[in-house]
Amino acid sequence: MRLKGKKAVITGAASGFGRGIAKRFAAEGARVAILDVNADAARDAAKAIGAAAHAIACDVTRAADVNAVIAEADKQFGGIDIMVNNAGWSHRNRPMLEVDEASFDKVFAVNVKSIFLTTHAVLPLMRRDKDKGGVILNISSTAGLRPRPGLSWYNSTKGAVNTLTKSMAVELAPEKIRVNAIAPVIGATGLLETFMGVPDTPEARARFMASIPIGRFSTPADIAAGAVYLVSDEAEFITGVILEVDGGRCI
Helix, strand or coil, X not given: CCCCCCEEEEECCCCHHHHHHHHHHHHCXXXXXXXXXXXXXXXXXXXXXXXXXXXXECCCCCHHHHHHHHHHHHHHHCCCCEEEECCCCCCCCCCHHHCCHHHHHHHHHHHHHHHHHHHHHHHHHHCCCCCCCEEEEEECCHHHCCCCCCCHHHHXXXXXXXXXXXXXXXXXXXXXXXEEEEEECCECCCCHHHHHCCCCCHHHHHHHHCCCCCCCCECHHHHHHHHHHHHCHHHCCCCCCEEEECCCCCC
16 A cells, blocks of 8 residues: 555545545545535545545635644644645636636635645644655646636636745755645546536537547546655655646647
8 A cells, every 4th residue: 555554635525636536545545634615525525435534624715724624634643644735616718807806816715825724734734743744735737837718817826836836845845845736637527617618518528638639538536646656655756746647738
């Protein structure tokens, strides 16, 4: 088991990529805290994964929520080795001037501010054992590397995540805390229709798949495979990397 004995916190883990990551981490021997704004869905995910999973309701845009749930996870697990910032949101694919201020604020709060908040909460815990270190993994997007039209404000949040990942990696490396990111291409998650900006039909999917050389969407299993490697001890010399899990989309 590649993550035996590790303790991980994963935001937005009740569904999609986050749930896939949580499932794979648990299968690899980790204990996982499933954080999600949807408490019922978080409990369902934890129940499906089994005894290694612990569900906690959390709004990742609120400091009080984040601080409380990180403290709870620390109490439950006796420490946190891995922080996965997976929670994400997007405005609907549309011309940039049609996105209102409230949507702009929300996409930056969920995609960027949440990392600010979880980092403030989890770093002191990772620093308690100076020899142990820790791993932070941010789930970015190919949108931050090869943007699609109609998602300008969302694209910019993922560009911020990519730069933040590299900056955090440099700053925290002396403390043995590694920071990496994964940039998935579009997948059949709850945000699929939002990203496409059109009804989810076989024809619409085919148009989007045509831009992916391997010819399919990403899956939670694809993202989880990359995540396991980046947080494992096998990657102990890897930090500041944006791993493109994209079927060739960014080439």
